Amino acid sequence: MPIKIFNTATRKKEIFQPIQEGSVGIYVCGITAYDICHIGHARAAVVFDVAVRHMRSRGYRVTYVKNFTDIDDKIINRAQKEGVKFTDIAERFIKMHDEDMLALGVIRPDVTPKATEHMDDMIALIKILVDKGFAYAIDGDVYFAVNIFKQYGRLSGRNLEEMLAGARVDINDKKKNPMDFALWKSSKEGEPFWESPWGKGRPGWHIECSAMSRCYLGETFDIHGGGEDLIFPHHENEIAQSQAATGKPLANYWMHNGFVKVNSEKMSKSLGNISPIREILKNNHPEVLRLFMLQSHYRSPVDYSDNSLSEARSALIRCYTSLQLMNDVLKNSADGKAVPGNDKTKAKQKDYINKLKELQDKFNEALDDDFNTAQGLGYVFDAVRLINNLIAAEKKIAVANSAILEEGRKIFKHFGAILGIFHDDPDHFFLTDREMESRKRGLDIGEIERLINERQSARTAKNWDRADEIRQQLAQLHIVLQDSKDKTTWSIE
RNA sequence: GGCGGCAUAGCCAAGUGGCUAAGGCAGCGGUCUGCAAAACCGUUAUUCUCCGGUUCAAAUCCGGAUGCCGCCUCCA
Known part of the structure; x- marks a missing residue:
């Protein structure tokens, strides 16, 4: 039985047909390394982790690429705030990301490229776009001209007129069209920069994925994935850049995972309800978090609580x-x-x-x-x-x-x-679970075990009243005892 | 304002044209047990938000209503 994938581009479930029989190239947009990973990142990682594991178990040779955005306004801002180099910020959060993913049991993708390692690729791609007339340079910036790329808006199901009517776009005199997006940004004083044909600057957000996917998976590859929020503008812009440059489709299948809500609310910094992975894992077994997410379909929203x-x-x-x-x-x-x-x-x-x-x-x-x-x-x-x-x-x-x-x-x-x-190991699982639950509830394991031992003596003496009394006492702390012939084990409800 | 999605038991959640509407959590009855817990057995939606329509047949397709949510700005 073939694999079927819901393709965002067509809004239909399609039979998966790889470009090369038996092989899959998949590119998933990773994190911008400016803050700690939260449960939303965990979901995206777990969803694509399982997809890749399954395709491999079905015999596909999978090349899984997931990038790190390690140069970006948010990274620069944080670096300035902390008075450190932007690379310090990126490195710190990439390291924490890797630790979180390891803890979650996410298999490391085959290639985990960083944007800053592909400056030449990005500049080369931008050059092609300028030469072909899809992009224009102005005052050290380079913008992609969306109206020249006729399919713009197809992935996200919108058109330029509608988007302009929305009128929630930045006013930027330099742009020919308000929907044009930056391929290259000139750097201001004190900001990190790279040399380019347009002067000192840094890449726009979207171009890195076009450059890196092309580098590792070719001009057209099988699956491109990410969170559903990336459909617009990120993936739309990637398609525009890549397809304008190559004249070929970027990816055949687009997969997007749904969001994680927290207590029925959207997770956001302003609501202060961001749940970092490492906070959750302090008190919960990582497999509990995985199971929670896998119990819903990956495209549906899940409500974390x-x-x-x-x-x-x-x-x-x-x-x-x-x-x-x-x-x-x-x-x-x-x-x-x-x-x-x-x-x-x-x-x-x-x-x-x-x-x-x-x-x-x-x-x-x-x-x-x-x-x-x-x-x-x-x-x-x-x-x-x-x-x-x-x-x-x-x-x-x-x-x-x-x-x-x-x-x-x-x-x-x-x-x-x-x-x-x-x-x-099951025994280890239950031990860990007891420790975590005890910690969460502030219970003293030593005291619990002392009571259980006392009860065990009472049981041996067939002093059922005392044994039941201790059972009751522990039950009030949500501790459940399981008696077997020779010993008593316990767990927390 | 524009675009899109969702609505299934007390809660979570699969199923998207046709056999008994998965599964998890919670509950109830029984078996087991000194008493329990776990486990097992049984049970909990004649019906899938509502109203119309298509069809021999609809939770599933179409139209409408209501409610909730997401995107359009950085976002997994």
């Missing part, structure tokens, strides 16, 4: 509980506690394994369909139920069941490899 994250946590706990159960049963089986089983268990083995394989196929097909991770997760949970059902139904561990559970573990590994979850 403590509650939505806590629901995702419960869902992830359900998965890890099942993984832990599988591990425990298999360990017992390996310790020689399994019984041989009979023909009936063998028939059942085949049945279960077939069902599991079917779920894996359905999962893959869901991801083929415009990377529908929400639907895919539905099949993951079906697999959870199937496995739990088997384990609950069997009093004794039959050898045949071990084979099913081995298969189950393999399939969960596959789910996890695509979604970027289930990478933790």
Whole structure:
């Protein structure tokens, strides 16, 4: 089954046809390195991470390019404010970005170019545009003349007249048309600059992506991605620059992820509701954040809140509980506690394994369909139920069941490899979860464990009243105890 | 003002023409348990914002109404 992708350019789901059979070139717009990465950056990163993982698992050789904008007005402003070099700002936030992505389990793209490393490419591209008459230089600036590029506005579904009617454009006497955008900006005193045929200056925002995608993926490549806010003007302008210069399409498929809202509001600096990734990860397992985002389709908006994250946590706990159960049963089986089983268990083995394989196929097909991770997760949970059902139904561990559970573990590994979850050891996961939740609620783990030990003694002495009293006491702190034959474990609701 | 999107159970969320409207969270009943928790079994939308239309058949297509949201300015 082929992969289908919703193409922003046509507003339709299309069958993905790569330029070169078996290969995919994908370019995703990365961050401007002037501030800390927030949950919106996390979503974009996770969405394209999963898309790339899935395409690779389907056998495509993927070249994934994600850039860093490391020269820009916002970077310069921040550098001036802090009295440091603009490169210090860019380097600092690129480093923090890399740390955040690592923590989120995002696989590093194959190429992560920086704008400042491609000055010559950008200048060369601008020259072509000037020579072809698509751009004009004035007082050291170079602007792209949007009215000369006839397809301008096609990606975002607008036209120049409508946009001008909106009248929310800067008044700039130098521009021939208010919608023209800068390819090159002359530098003011004290600002960083590069030499160019138009004098000392720096590139406009959009040209870097045209230059870098061309450098690493060629004039036309398969997929161009980014957040939906980039459709206009950034991607529209990229198309204008690149296609005017080469006369060829820039990318065949345009993918855009939806926004993250926070408590039903748009995230913005003025509202002060920016949620940095590293803040969230202080108190939450990174896979909880991933699962939260993957439970919705990538093009829909998601609403981040403590509650939505806590629901995702419960869902992830359900998965890890099942993984832990599988591990425990298999360990017992390996310790020689399994019984041989009979023909009936063998028939059942085949049945279960077939069902599991079917779920894996359905999962893959869901991801083929415009990377529908929400639907895919539905099949993951079906697999959870199937496995739990088997384990609950069997009093004794039959050898045949071990084979099913081995298969189950393999399939969960596959789910996890695509979604970027289930990478933790279940025991470690629950330990981490307890620590994080305790910290969040200001609970004292030592004190909790002392009470549990006391209760354990009471239980051994069959002093049920005292045992229940301690259970009640801990329950008030949202601590739930799980008794087994020889020990008591605990978790936080 | 222009352009676009969304509306599915208590909450989150798939499904975009035809088998029982996925799944998660929460709830309820049962099994298990010293009591619990987890797990399992059962249950929770005769119906997909509303009104019309197309069709043998619509949550799904078309028209209209209402509500919410995004973009048009830096933004993932």
